[in-house]
Amino acid sequence: MANSKYEYVKALFEAEDKLMPSTWIVLRINGSNFHKFSDEYGFEKPNDERALKLMNACAKAMLEEFPDIEFAYGFGDEYNFVFKKTTQFYKRCSSKIVSIGVSFFMSVYAREWKEFFPDKDLSLKSAPFFKFRTICYPSTTIVRDYLAWRQVDYCHINNQYNTCFWMLVKSGKNKSEAQDEIKSSRSQDKYEILLKQFNMNYNELPAIFRKGSCVFRDKVEEKCNGNGQPVERLTSKLVIDHPDIIGDEFWVDHRHILKGNTTPN
């Protein structure tokens, strides 16, 4: 192939940004300047169920397209995709994973928009932007801690705050009054405000708001084999659910997810 004297720039400068082998790769998406975007399209506050379900549909499409994604967790304008530890997806080059991820996610977002917002056109002048990044984790324990962190410190804390804030605003306070009232409150205080002032039990709000959404492949028991032994095998059915992923229960019930390879670790 090409062979001019200028080729030296390639060999010298194009270092590959390969992620460490045998680690879990998390591809995290966050909306960029999403406040403006959600205002333009009149998303409901604090949560717009259609917008969340659109994000979930995109995440589901990601798992369909890229079988090496084993688990996804999202809320608001964020989604986290966990690739299996042994994935060789785009040779584990970070910038390639990021750009293919952005390309695919955005095209599905645009394609599926009509399904969830049939009354609004997604103008290309106001398309949503996303920032993607990759992060590596060497063990299952730490990936689980990462996911727990996103659920407790981001999804839960932000959602409780936003729920409180918007109830106060809708009840007549202006935004800075609402902010002042809750800015140094603890979780329990916000729970009380919602219950006493608005007769709203936070714990009874839809799980999709409080817990966010997980997308994963379900494992179902299939027909017995000749010996009458039940045979379990992975089906391709993708599930969207809103479980607690901090405790052990979900992970015990879904042992096939994030188990890594079978070698001792």
Place this chain on the structure above:
Amino acid sequence: MANSKYEYVKALFEAEDKLMPSTWIVLRINGSNFHKFSDEYGFEKPNDERALKLMNACAKAMLEEFPDIEFAYGFGDEYNFVFKKTTQFYKRCSSKIVSIGVSFFMSVYAREWKEFFPDKDLSLKSAPFFKFRTICYPSTTIVRDYLAWRQVDYCHINNQYNTCFWMLVKSGKNKSEAQDEIKSSRSQDKYEILLKQFNMNYNELPAIFRKGSCVFRDKVEEKCNGNGQPVERLTSKLVIDHPDIIGDEFWVDHRHILKGNTTPN
């Protein structure tokens, strides 16, 4: 803010992928699986002028949106954006530059499609994908060598090959015969084939095919000042042109591009 026991994963693992300061950042875009995409939409071979002009329109929109891009060079399904040396765009974090770049470029590509292909709908099921990456170069000399490399080793060599290949195919050869005929030919041989078999002077083909396209801000001389001295200043007018960027002429005529800061280097 958030403060659970899981937060440790952030401080430890989320290393920032900052690019070295005071270096030229090149953001390079390449179509991913573009052959399939171009077949689906019936792009003309070896070059589809509308598709190239659509790429140029996207590149122009990039320079309008991101003033820190000083120069862009593209051909086929590739485009290279050179950010100025001192840019602090997204704090020089590679994955953020890549994802914002992909987001913006793709949304412009979809938006401008109709302008260039009014007779075809861009189906979201067959959206184009792009791979983006960043590369740093420490000196103007090396950036110029990089751009020269893309023009001579990729644009020129590929285009001459493709022109030859498709002329042979259009004249009745099948693809593998065409390939065999030119696979070990030198540049001069291909020039002769085109001239003798097809009466085509390669050097007279449109510059947009042979040289690719550059996008940059032009500098024009403006009104004299009070002392009768002509005052040169940068206008915001963006220019798309197809110059040779290997030799010095273009760069001498456009000294304001890639000059770096004014300190000795």
Place this chain on the structure above:
Amino acid sequence: MANSKYEYVKALFEAEDKLMPSTWIVLRINGSNFHKFSDEYGFEKPNDERALKLMNACAKAMLEEFPDIEFAYGFGDEYNFVFKKTTQFYKRCSSKIVSIGVSFFMSVYAREWKEFFPDKDLSLKSAPFFKFRTICYPSTTIVRDYLAWRQVDYCHINNQYNTCFWMLVKSGKNKSEAQDEIKSSRSQDKYEILLKQFNMNYNELPAIFRKGSCVFRDKVEEKCNGNGQPVERLTSKLVIDHPDIIGDEFWVDHRHILKGNTTPN
């Protein structure tokens, strides 16, 4: 502290070279230009037991000085130090670990020299140089594969080759004849040469030559506690041994080494 206009160079350029948390760090030492050094001091060929024991003494001193080193494996002029997965040694900064490692190892090498070579002065004009580097491994399995690789592909293969080569040379061949005779021989061939030509059973050579040396802390059973239960605890006794570290036996017998933390992985 200091605050001149020049300080910007620090914040911008001094990226920390931190190694990924929760991975095993291997610090590998190799002699630099060691052939010359070993010739100058007349090391015996193919193995000089005193030189190997000096290396082992240095490795032992490393484990005494740096408790986060859990295991060391060496042969010839190479030594590998495995830091525990959770180590915060010099904040896991690669260049600091390398420079402190070199500083300490070299000063012990010079200090202990007299012990093993009482008849020769270590001239500072001909001091040994070492190249150090760090490598991270995310799981115990892979660290064990790494150690197995050094033992089988480097220690064993090199030692069998060198043993054969030097026996041929000592028996009167010149170096290039010796090289020619064994250059494309398989392991079994070299075994036969040694046995038939020199009546030497390779498998009965000292393990320190064939297997290299391991340094680790031994675990011994201590006094019963009040309930009559034996209590096992780590003693500080450092052991130098020459086991096979490819198979499982050594690792089963020394479960406290390389076990990582106790969390699932």
Place this chain on the structure above:
Amino acid sequence: MANSKYEYVKALFEAEDKLMPSTWIVLRINGSNFHKFSDEYGFEKPNDERALKLMNACAKAMLEEFPDIEFAYGFGDEYNFVFKKTTQFYKRCSSKIVSIGVSFFMSVYAREWKEFFPDKDLSLKSAPFFKFRTICYPSTTIVRDYLAWRQVDYCHINNQYNTCFWMLVKSGKNKSEAQDEIKSSRSQDKYEILLKQFNMNYNELPAIFRKGSCVFRDKVEEKCNGNGQPVERLTSKLVIDHPDIIGDEFWVDHRHILKGNTTPN
């Protein structure tokens, strides 16, 4: 060569830590825990001229051994070695440059000790340790800013502080009184304290204390050639001097240093 199933660990994990080509590499040495070391050997406070000259001798030996080092600047227990921009020293691998640097510097330090401290033995039990690191700078301007930063913010500020501190201590104050007296003083205040209380003009102290030391190759005019034209060429003569390296004068007088390659930048 070696070829067992374990070899995969190499290709996957041993990423090379190559430094960006065409950038200036600075190798910086700092004493590790040097306070303790200097106390043990009774270094004079605030500056021990013999210790500084020993450091300079080591730096000079570095430039003799490694011709790609173009300039060195040091003070106290720190030394900075600037490799030329185009150096291919150890293929620009950071950890190799660091370990060879440590190995060589330390062995010279031990070898030259007797020259400067003939009355004291350098015990190997109390050998000095050094931390080395590499930093890259893309332009000459920034390397000069880096060197200016070390001279003004570290050498000058620390030395003025230490001079003041030790004069107060030697005059009878205890260490915490001395610290209190100068802790929030400005440069001018410390100048006054030294002048009024101790009749010491700081600006007249030896330049080796106030400015630190530079090591570089001098360029001298040599014999005329046949045409009577003076011919300048680099001699191998190494110079140790104590100039101001913040302003332009030194650099104008020594244009051959840090000039980079001759291509525009």
